[in-house]
Amino acid sequence: MKDINPKQKVAILRILRDAGEAIGSATIADELAAYGFELSGRTIRLYLQEMEQDGLVTPARRGREGGRTITPAGYEEIHDALVTNRVGFMASKVDELACRTTLNLRSRSGLVVLNVTTIDETQLNRAIREMVPVFKMGMGMGEFIVLARAGECLGSFRVPPGKVGIGTVCSVTINGVLLSARIPAVSRFGGVLEVHDGRPVRFTDVIYYNGTSLDPLEIFIKGGLTSVREAARTGHGRIGASLREIPTASLSETRTIRSRLEEIGLNGILMLGKPNQSLLEFPIDEGRTGMIVTGGLNPTAAIQEAGIPTSNIALCTMVEFDRLIHFKKEMANVMAREEFRTMEFE
Template sequence: MSQGNDSARKEIEILRILSEFDGPVGSTLLKRELRKRGFLLSERTVRYHLQLLEAKGFLAGHNRRGRTITSQGMEELGRALASQRLGFVTTRFMSLAYSATYDPTKDTGTVVANVSLLDKSLKDKTVETMKALQSMNLLSAPYIKVLDENTEYCDISVPEGKIGLFTVCNLTLDSILIHSGIPLVFGYGGLVQVVNRKPIRFVEIMSYEGTTIPPLEVFVYRKMTSIMRVLKTGSGMLLATMREIPAEARSQTVKILESQQKKGWGGVLVVGEPNEPVLGVPVSMDRFGICLVGGIVPGAAMVEEGAQIVTTAPHCFVPIEEMIRI
């Protein structure tokens, strides 16, 4: 595809989505799938890209039923290098953080939310785990939204015997900083070693710019965390992320973080000094680092306990007025 990188990335993702379906896919469903992957496009824009791809022979139309990917489209998708998706995670996260409307002065607006599907029998245990995380300042925000079985919300359908649990993603804190005029850069996601409740160092890191999938999901999948051990003994491995912020904005950043902490928000492990490493990871010149607990920590903790949980993080926007405080 010899067009701009942004359009090419969108069209590659459209081909990728269509390749995952056996039958025709319409623009409405495709729009929802694209949103899950960080592409916030209007239905009109989706139809525009579909028409372009069909004209190139990459898609086949099936009247009102939608479109399917052709063999030529599969070949094009196969040629699309992973390098074209580098930076995708950063772009998606920044878009979500910028688009959230939560106003900390009024406690209103939308927050970026993670969602987990789990057995309804695990609801109480999961909430208790979240309370334990909050008591140790390891929870982004003390709010949840619960979907009962056989209900739908934000493109999530909760099957029988399950519940959907929405929690506040730490991208909401990024949103607060961004809308306060504080620019930030997504640095790394990784594992932080905690000893006697004190974060010591990053033992594993992945750059957001150098991967096509969210780094924290990799560590959960590889079962490298020990969050429950941290809750029980004060020592273990935590999921954490790192941002960089201009040094001039440090005092304002600290003021905002302290204000949110008074409201029960947490998850801030370390606020570094300008030009100083954070938990062993260097920062760029004239910037300071901030290390946050990963927003998927509650779900990851339950996975450690053997629970079968499907987590999508981050997933959507939820008005904080619809959430309850734990």
């Protein structure tokens, strides 16, 4: 058969990623219509066979339904493919995931956006210890994480063999909560925020969402531009953060929502500016107010800075809020595991 159209291949991989479970050619054909493609079931099956040979998808357990799921290599293909067509992709992805967020602050239930970091499973206890100071200093997007072992799923993401998946709440969740209150937040850029005594001072590097196909904080972490670990321990350093704008008319309601977010452990809004005034030297549009939000990947940036190799996927998937675990509980689990190991050798 002829080579797969690259756009169609990426569309199929995205459909498999978003499905979160094995699906077949008929379901994929229906979903492809939203991408503007009309392919027969036979053509899709042939495409899937070729993608399976390339290691991008894997067949589900044999059964009545069959179907395929995406592999880690498939995620990388989505990440790397069609860069020229994905300039500004982050801005549209932020808006898409904000619309899919269903977190209800009163019932403390619903979907939140999740970043996923994978590390070697032997490094889990050490990694948890590195994240705790970041959470304690309020430099994460809230106080929660979720863990998954090899073969388990975090939303639509399946953890590769030999790895542990660490999910942290993505700051785009705030956009979704605001949107549910009819407050449209515009995400301007992600950047490296310098803090002194734990307080924001200035952005040292920024990447605008409408001009990038990658998450800015992923780039800054890989480039070694953050010092989250130091900031969490001394109050001085550089962390990931982003600038949003909200309508000034919604400022009072946004303050109320900020308080409610903090009540349930999602203390991600670092600063709310003044109407029509610049924030940390960045101009704000007329009729709008600036807002600084901490980066959800900050806790795992500290892991990377401690010398533990990480693989980060920002805005990776969505999970139910009640699946998240408070970082203090996970730290207690670490201590229990280490105490058990000590007893084994006594």
